[in-house]
Amino acid sequence: MRTAAEDPRDRVLGATYTCVARFGMAKTTVEDVAKEAGVSRATIYRWFPGGKDELLAAAVAWEMQRFFARLAEAVADAPDFVTLVEEGLMFAHASVRDHEVLQKVLITEPERLLPLITTESERTLEWISDFLRPFLEREQAAGRLRPRVDVDRAVDYVGQMLLSLIASPGGWDLTDRSQVQVLVRGELLGGVVLAEYLPTG
Numbered sequence: 001m002r003t004a005a006e007d008p009r010d011r012v013l014g015a016t017y018t019c020v021a022r023f024g025m026a027k028t029t030v031e032d033v034a035k036e037a038g039v040s041r042a043t044i045y046r047w048f049p050g051g052k053d054e055l056l057a058a059a060v061a062w063e064m065q066r067f068f069a070r071l072a073e074a075v076a077d078a079p080d081f082v083t084l085v086e087e088g089l090m091f092a093h094a095s096v097r098d099h100e101v102l103q104k105v106l107i108t109e110p111e112r113l114l115p116l117i118t119t120e121s122e123r124t125l126e127w128i129s130d131f132l133r134p135f136l137e138r139e140q141a142a143g144r145l146r147p148r149v150d151v152d153r154a155v156d157y158v159g160q161m162l163l164s165l166i167a168s169p170g171g172w173d174l175t176d177r178s179q180v181q182v183l184v185r186g187e188l189l190g191g192v193v194l195a196e197y198l199p200t201g
Contacts, residue, residue, distance in 0.1 A: 009047055012037045016059035021101045025056060025112045060116040061123070067095060068127055081135045081144075082198060085158070086177075086184045092166045093174035121163065128159040136192075144197045154192050161188055 015037035019028040030052050034041045048054040074091040078084035096102065105113045133155050139145050145154070165172070165183075173179045185198040 008037075008039065008043075010062070012039060012044060012047065012055075013059050013062040016055055017063055017101065020056070020059065020105065025105060025109050028052070028056070030055065056112075057116050057119065060113070061120050064120055064124060067092075068124070068131075070095065072131060080197075081139050082185060082189060082193060084135060085162070085189065086180050089162060089165060089184065090174055090177070090180055092162075093169065096166060125156075125159050125163055128162060129155045132158055139193065144194055145192060146194055149192055158188065158192065 012033060016028070016033045018036055019032045022028075023032065030041055030044055033055065034044055037044075044055065045051065048058060071088060071092055075084045075088045078087050102113075133151065136145070136151050136155055136158075140149070140151055145151075165174070165188075172183050189198060
């Protein structure tokens, strides 16, 4: 994965993120971003012809990509699919909760941020599904999935549920490992993975 220092376009997106953290979405200008990134306004408009709106949308997508790269790294050593889902859910929830810029903008400018997140949600679900599929295929090959489980449908279901829980966990405390285990093993994966591979205690 290239870093912002290696890719000028990433440097601009990183500068956009910095400016939003500093000024907020409404007050961030293309000129602010150009100055922060050390490029001309013309360069930004060449890469983002839609101006500020396109730049902000691209910055949200960029930050979400970075988030999921960190998530993939965090669960890379999970010994099995069930543990991977549990670790991933806890990591993602903590990351969203502790993301200062996201939380600040959600409080101060939700009407600007939420439509951009909604626009990205389909792409995000695609990413989660692509990430989960090989793990579920491995579970199926090992005989750990319930009979007649369709992997594509299971991937879509688990991906949508994870995305929903990360955004809104309801009454579940996703900082409590025992609650996460009950949620994942008792509800989320109960119809997908055979019961003997879902011990809850």
